[in-house]
Amino acid sequence: MDIRKVAVIGGGTMGNGIAHVFAMNGFPVHLIETKQEFADRALATIDKNLGRMVDKEKITSDQKDASLKNISVFLDVDKGVADADLIVEAVPENFGIKESVWKAVDGAAKEGAIFASNTSSISITKIAALTSRPDRFIGMHFFNPVPVMKLVEIVRGLDTSDETYAMVEETSKKLGKVPVPVNDMPGFVSNRVLMPMINEAIFAVYEGVATPENVDEVMKLGMAHPMGPLRLADFIGLDVCLDILNVLYEGFKDPKYRPCPLLVKMVDAGKLGNKTGEGFFSYQ
Ligand code: CAA
Numbered sequence: 001m002d003i004r005k006v007a008v009i010g011g012g013t014m015g016n017g018i019a020h021v022f023a024m025n026g027f028p029v030h031l032i033e034t035k036q037e038f039a040d041r042a043l044a045t046i047d048k049n050l051g052r053m054v055d056k057e058k059i060t061s062d063q064k065d066a067s068l069k070n071i072s073v074f075l076d077v078d079k080g081v082a083d084a085d086l087i088v089e090a091v092p093e094n095f096g097i098k099e100s101v102w103k104a105v106d107g108a109a110k111e112g113a114i115f116a117s118n119t120s121s122i123s124i125t126k127i128a129a130l131t132s133r134p135d136r137f138i139g140m141h142f143f144n145p146v147p148v149m150k151l152v153e154i155v156r157g158l159d160t161s162d163e164t165y166a167m168v169e170e171t172s173k174k175l176g177k178v179p180v181p182v183n184d185m186p187g188f189v190s191n192r193v194l195m196p197m198i199n200e201a202i203f204a205v206y207e208g209v210a211t212p213e214n215v216d217e218v219m220k221l222g223m224a225h226p227m228g229p230l231r232l233a234d235f236i237g238l239d240v241c242l243d244i245l246n247v248l249y250e251g252f253k254d255p256k257y258r259p260c261p262l263l264v265k266m267v268d269a270g271k272l273g274n275k276t277g278e279g280f281f282s283y284q
Helices: 013-024 036-055 061-069 077-081 095-108 124-128 162-174 190-206 212-223 229-236 238-252 261-268
Strands: 006-009 029-032 071-074 086-089 114-117 137-141 151-156 178-183
Touching: 006 013, 006 077, 013 029, 013 036, 013 061, 029 036, 029 077, 036 061, 036 071, 061 071, 071 077, 077 095, 086 095, 086 162, 095 114, 095 124, 114 124, 114 162, 124 137, 137 162, 151 162, 162 178, 190 212, 190 229, 190 238, 190 261, 212 229, 229 238, 238 261
Parallel strands: 006 029, 006 086, 029 071, 086 114, 114 137, 151 178
Antiparallel strands: 137 151
16 A cells, blocks of 8 residues: 555644645645634644745745645544545644544544554554554654654554554655654653753753753753753743653653653743743743
8 A cells, every 4th residue: 555645633833744744745635623723723834834945945836835735624533534544643742632533533544544643752552552453553753843854753563563664664755754763662762862851951950050041052052952952842842841751750660750840840830931932931
């Protein structure tokens, strides 16, 4: 089977980026959202980000138009996934939400469809077990901003078949991405390495070693990171960082992953980073 038609469930930051790259690389995309206003917002973001690529002469305005034409919106999961060969889920990182989505998808998708979750930390094996086809289930972990970042971390669950892996690897290459295979363990590789660094940067602020600005300057100028770890934490969302650290802490039962109390306090205060206008830095 060849992957031709793709359904992307969720039009948030990751979902709209994923729909953008599939559509831009010639795949018809069914973008599935729960409300028209969320779908409209996702399409407006895709339009803006394709426009950026036209301005930078990475694509032509004809390619932008063709990409937008490749996207159709569905407000009903059953209809949106029915004839898709690959279904990529990018709904919030909450097991209950993923459970209801995947049960609906399992009942409506055609035989042979491949199921992929963009989860950044929930076990692929555990989500796959919600469906009747864990051999066709895999993690396709994209990175924000999806149109820019080259990596797709491909996460193999316990039962993921070699055929499923091979098809997803080939499809990722068709998107111009670099697929890297990893096994299903808490945080996979990306967040197992990234989140302890971010957490340690927060501890450095908490313990008064340096200001957020200076922690980030050290990492940008000394280690050539494009963004400092605290700016990156704001960009990812401090609630997401906390959730991932908790997955690492509980998954490994190792105190080295304990979230910094300052991170917990900021999430309690609703200071979540870019999306709320304030985190370690202000985005008003
Ligand atoms: N769509 C299309 N193009 C975009 C874009 C988008 N959403 N966002 C940025 N760009 C393009 C810009 O047009 C620009 O293109 P050129 O190189 O041709 O000029 C390029 O990306 C760089 O953008 P800017 O010049 O505006 O800004 P910048 O140089 O400061 O780079 C950045 C921005 C790419 C975000 C850079 O700061 C960076 O790489 N940061 C680190 C991002 C990162 O680590 N992401 C992973 C987060 S972890 C995650 O996503 C997964 C998880 O599980 C938590």
